[in-house]
Every structure is written in structure tokens, then in C-alpha cells.
Amino acid sequence: MIMKKKLKYAFRITHIDNIPHIINYGLVKKNSQYRNENFVNIGDQQIIQLREDKDIKGYKISDYIPFYLGPRSPMLYVVQHGYNGVPQIEPEKIVYCVIKLDDLVRNNIDCIFTDGHALSELTSFYKKDDLMRIDDIVSYEDVYSTQWNSEIDIDLKRRKEAELLVSNDLAPCLICGYVVYNEKARNILKNMGVNDNKIVILPGYYF
Numbered sequence: 001m002i003m004k005k006k007l008k009y010a011f012r013i014t015h016i017d018n019i020p021h022i023i024n025y026g027l028v029k030k031n032s033q034y035r036n037e038n039f040v041n042i043g044d045q046q047i048i049q050l051r052e053d054k055d056i057k058g059y060k061i062s063d064y065i066p067f068y069l070g071p072r073s074p075m076l077y078v079v080q081h082g083y084n085g086v087p088q089i090e091p092e093k094i095v096y097c098v099i100k101l102d103d104l105v106r107n108n109i110d111c112i113f114t115d116g117h118a119l120s121e122l123t124s125f126y127k128k129d130d131l132m133r134i135d136d137i138v139s140y141e142d143v144y145s146t147q148w149n150s151e152i153d154i155d156l157k158r159r160k161e162a163e164l165l166v167s168n169d170l171a172p173c174l175i176c177g178y179v180v181y182n183e184k185a186r187n188i189l190k191n192m193g194v195n196d197n198k199i200v201i202l203p204g205y206y207f
Helices: 016-025 046-052 072-079 101-106 130-138 156-160 181-190
Strands: 009-017 065-066 094-100 111-114 125-127 165-167 175-180 197-199
Touching: 009 072, 016 094, 016 101, 016 125, 016 175, 072 094, 072 125, 094 101, 101 130, 101 165, 125 130, 175 181, 181 197
Parallel strands: 175 197
Antiparallel strands: 009 065, 009 094, 065 165, 094 175, 111 125, 111 165
16 A cells, blocks of 8 residues: 655745845744845746735735745746746755744644645635645646646646735744755855754755
8 A cells, every 4th residue: 555645844935145134033924023134035026016916816915925835846847947037046946945834833823725826716715624635636746846837737837826825024043944055055054053964965856
């Protein structure tokens, strides 16, 4: 019998220059009293503006801290290649901040999640109480897929971009690890004060 793989983590990518602030204050909302005034943005400004302008099914998406439920997202592809007017950023300057879904449940962290890209009309939103059954809602195979352009399954890209949206600032202790591209990035994080046992080199999480 093949055991079904379960979703355990959520991933937020950020510029490596943001890590010192994250170490001290955690992952914070843009309007937090602890916000980083020198935050280096790596996102698609058009998408960010769409999230800012729209209430999606009763939720103002820009009020949440967004995570993907799998690595190697289409957004990361855009950032690494510099498409859609997004400045190109080398993979060694991009860091994954990783959190555990179980920690959110254990600490009663207020959040919602989706079964696809939050801006899509096809996407459904779920409350934090549904996190216990997330594997019945979001497919591990979809969010960990390395390809998303499929003539057979044209909805795969939307599902690949399933999101976790956290309502409030997340303390540094809730970040269980950091994924980096190479040894150089690992050493930079160590010099910033990140514990070595929290850093994992996974070039396969990049393009």
C-alpha cells in the first residue's frame, strides 16, 4: 500500500537582505508596528496591486501574510527570470522561510487557506479549522509539481499556487527553517545569526 504524502509546511520566499529583520521580528504584515522600513520586495507589483484592490470572496487578501503550500512556485520562476516587468533576482539571493502547519494549529494561529491561486474565481477559501483536513482539500502532488503547463490539466497552475494566508505577525520562533540555494547563501545566513541547523540547501527548490 502506497502511503499518501501529507502537507506539512508552508513557504514564503523573500530577499536575503530581509533576513536580519525576520530573525528579530518574524514575518510581519506590511502595516505592522514591527514592519521593515527597508523591506526588499521581490514580488510582481501588478499582482500585489490586484491583491491590494480586491476583496476576494469576503477576504481582503492584502491584509494577510501569504505563503505557498509547495515550493518552486510560478512566482519564483518569474522572479528568477525577470518576466512581466519583475526585476530578475539570482537564486542565491532568494530565501524560503518555512513554517509548519502543525505549529499553526498548536498555537491557534488565525489563518485561512485556499485550494488555488487566491485571485482566481475558481478558487475556494477555507477557515483555520479546516487545516486538520487540508490533505483532503489540497493535493500534495499539485503543490509540489515541478511543471504546471499541461494541455491535459489546464487547471494545474491554479491549484499549484494554493495559498496559506496568515492574519497576524508570525513570531521568529514559528519559522522552523530556511531554505537556500547554495553554500554561499547558507554562510550569509549564518553570519546574520541564523542557527546552522535551521538552514537547508535545496537547489531543487529553485529554477
